[in-house]
Amino acid sequence: MSSPVKxxxxxxxxxxxxKANAKDALDIALIxxxxxxxxxxxxxxxxxxxxxxxxxxxKVQQKDFLxxxxxxxxxxxxxxxxxxxxxxxxxLADNFSIENVQVLNRNEFAISLHQHQTILRF
Amino acid sequence: xxxxxxVITTAPNSNLTATAINMITAALKKRIDVVGVFFxxxxxxxxxxxxxxxxxxxxxHKQWQQLHNDFNLPLHLCATAAEKHxxxxxxxxxxxxxxxxxxxLSGLGELVELNVKADRLIQL
Numbered sequence: 001m002s003s004p005v006k007x008x009x010x011x012x013x014x015x016x017x018x019k020a021n022a023k024d025a026l027d028i029a030l031i032x033x034x035x036x037x038x039x040x041x042x043x044x045x046x047x048x049x050x051x052x053x054x055x056x057x058x059k060v061q062q063k064d065f066l067x068x069x070x071x072x073x074x075x076x077x078x079x080x081x082x083x084x085x086x087x088x089x090x091x092l093a094d095n096f097s098i099e100n101v102q103v104l105n106r107n108e109f110a111i112s113l114h115q116h117q118t119i120l121r122f
Numbered sequence: 123x124x125x126x127x128x129v130i131t132t133a134p135n136s137n138l139t140a141t142a143i144n145m146i147t148a149a150l151k152k153r154i155d156v157v158g159v160f161f162x163x164x165x166x167x168x169x170x171x172x173x174x175x176x177x178x179x180x181x182x183h184k185q186w187q188q189l190h191n192d193f194n195l196p197l198h199l200c201a202t203a204a205e206k207h208x209x210x211x212x213x214x215x216x217x218x219x220x221x222x223x224x225x226x227l228s229g230l231g232e233l234v235e236l237n238v239k240a241d242r243l244i245q246l
Contacts, residue, residue: 005238006237006238008237018201020163020206021163024163024203025164027202028162028230028232028233031229031230031233031234032234032237035231036232037234037237037238078153111188118237118242118243119245120129120243121245
């Protein structure tokens with residue numbers, strides 16, 4: 001597509017399996033990626049649970065959409081940021097289901113987020 | 123003049139949907155170009171043809187239809203989200219639709235287009 005590129009940040013603040021937000025955000029990320037838009041993913045609050053490894057969504061009658069995170073690299077989505085403070089607050093270790101996740105402190109996270117022209121939140 | 127696009131994610135009974143309608147109406151009345159509205163997640167229910175909200179409640183879905191008629195405002199329902207919420211223009215052999223004609227079924231690619239066309243994309 002020949003459209004000009006605008007940088008898009010997708011902010012994820014909800015746990016992966018309680019609502020459809022995580023799946024809906026991921027769908028949008030992949031579409032923007034396939035249109036060769038510049039996409040970054042941000043995870044904060046309960047959104048940090050989305051990247052934790054070894055989850056079993058089928059135990060709560062859900063499809064395993066979390067494995068799709070592994071496809072982000074194929075869509076050239078390589079800017080994936082997670083809030084360190086949110087991990088600490090939840091007692092979570094840096095054990096993620098995908099590589100290339102960058103852990104940022106609160107200030108770095110905010111500065112990085114605000115460099116985008118469009119922010120969508122889920 | 124700056125161009126705006128909107129992403130709506132809330133159902134017809136949400137206060138945020140009413141706020142979105144107020145914002146868009148104000149923009150259109152000031153002759154700001156609103157290139158389109160994209161309905162995602164539970165917001166696709168705004169495009170349901172047979173919605174019967176209580177008479178004493180704000181008639182959100184009718185306001186969208188009015189905006190479409192008055193300003194030729196493009197209203198895009200996300201096709202995947204619509205399907206998940208039971209909306210279809212192709213129900214059984216009779217091809218019955220439960221989607222209001224003011225709305226168009228669109229893929230997520232339309233959201234990419236709106237984002238590129240608009241100076242600002244506003245999400246509610």
